[in-house]
Amino acid sequence: MGRDDHRNQPNRAWVRMPSERRLDLLDPTPFDWDDSDLALGLARTYRWGGHSAWPRPLSVAQHSLTVMHLRAAACKAVGVELAPLAALRELLHDAExxxxxxxxxxxxxxxxxxxxxxxxxxxxxxxxxxxxLPHWTDKEHAAHKLADRQAAASEAVHVVGWSAGEVLHTLKITVPPLDDDPLHAVYGGTAWEPWAPPLAAERFLAELDRLKALSA
Structure with a gap:
C-alpha cells in the first residue's frame, strides 16, 4: 500500500504545523515539518508531567540543550571534541x-x-x-543515556523539588544530580529556572541551525 493509499484509510492522526505543513503522526515523513515547528513543539512540550517547583514547567527543548552540553563536557573532559553531527543527534534525541x-x-x-x-x-x-543522523552505536548510546540520566537527576532536584535521596531511592536514578546548571554558563539568567516557551524555542532553533551548518 502506498503512502497516499494509506492516508485514505480511517486510521490517521493529522497535525497542522504553524508553518502550515501537515504531519500524519501515524505515517510521518521527513518533509512534514520545518525546523521552527520542531523548536516550538519541543518548547511547548513539558517534562515531568508538567510539574515544577518554579512558576513554569521545564520544556523538552531546554532539556535537550542540557543533554547536548553535558555530552560535550564529558567529551572535553577526556580530551576530545563532540563532533557536530554527534552533538546534533544529542540535541534531537527527544525530537519526536x-x-x-x-x-x-x-x-x-x-x-x-x-x-x-x-x-x-x-x-x-x-x-x-x-x-x-547516524544510528547510535552501543558505546555512543550508553554515553548518551548517562548524560540523559544526569540531566534527569538534576532536573528532579532543582526543577521539580525531589531530594537527592528521593531521586536515588524513589525515582531509582543512580546518577547523582549536578550542583551547577550547564546552561547557566552559556545563557546566563537564573540557574535551573525553566525558560518561557518562546525563549526555549529561540535558543533550541539557534543551536539546531548552528549544528546543521557545521554538519553540512
Whole structure:
C-alpha cells in the first residue's frame, strides 16, 4: 500500500504545523515539518508531567540543550571534541516528543503498549532521516543515556523539588544530580529556572541551525 493509499484509510492522526505543513503522526515523513515547528513543539512540550517547583514547567527543548552540553563536557573532559553531527543527534534525541506534543513519564511507557512504541519509532526514524543522523552505536548510546540520566537527576532536584535521596531511592536514578546548571554558563539568567516557551524555542532553533551548518 502506498503512502497516499494509506492516508485514505480511517486510521490517521493529522497535525497542522504553524508553518502550515501537515504531519500524519501515524505515517510521518521527513518533509512534514520545518525546523521552527520542531523548536516550538519541543518548547511547548513539558517534562515531568508538567510539574515544577518554579512558576513554569521545564520544556523538552531546554532539556535537550542540557543533554547536548553535558555530552560535550564529558567529551572535553577526556580530551576530545563532540563532533557536530554527534552533538546534533544529542540535541534531537527527544525530537519526536515535540512532533507528538507529549513527553510520557518513563515508567508509564510500557502501559501505553506496542502501538505507542511503534508510533514513536516511526517519528524517530523520520527525524533521523531528515537530519541525516547516524544510528547510535552501543558505546555512543550508553554515553548518551548517562548524560540523559544526569540531566534527569538534576532536573528532579532543582526543577521539580525531589531530594537527592528521593531521586536515588524513589525515582531509582543512580546518577547523582549536578550542583551547577550547564546552561547557566552559556545563557546566563537564573540557574535551573525553566525558560518561557518562546525563549526555549529561540535558543533550541539557534543551536539546531548552528549544528546543521557545521554538519553540512
Amino acid at each position: 516528543e515535540g512532533l507528538l506534543g507529549f513527553d510520557c513519564v518513563s515508567p508509564l511507557k510500557p502501559f501505553l503498549g506496542e502501538g505507542f512504541r511503534a508510533l514513536t519509532v516511526r517519528l524517530e526514524n523520520a527525524v533521523f532521516l531528515r537530519y541525516g
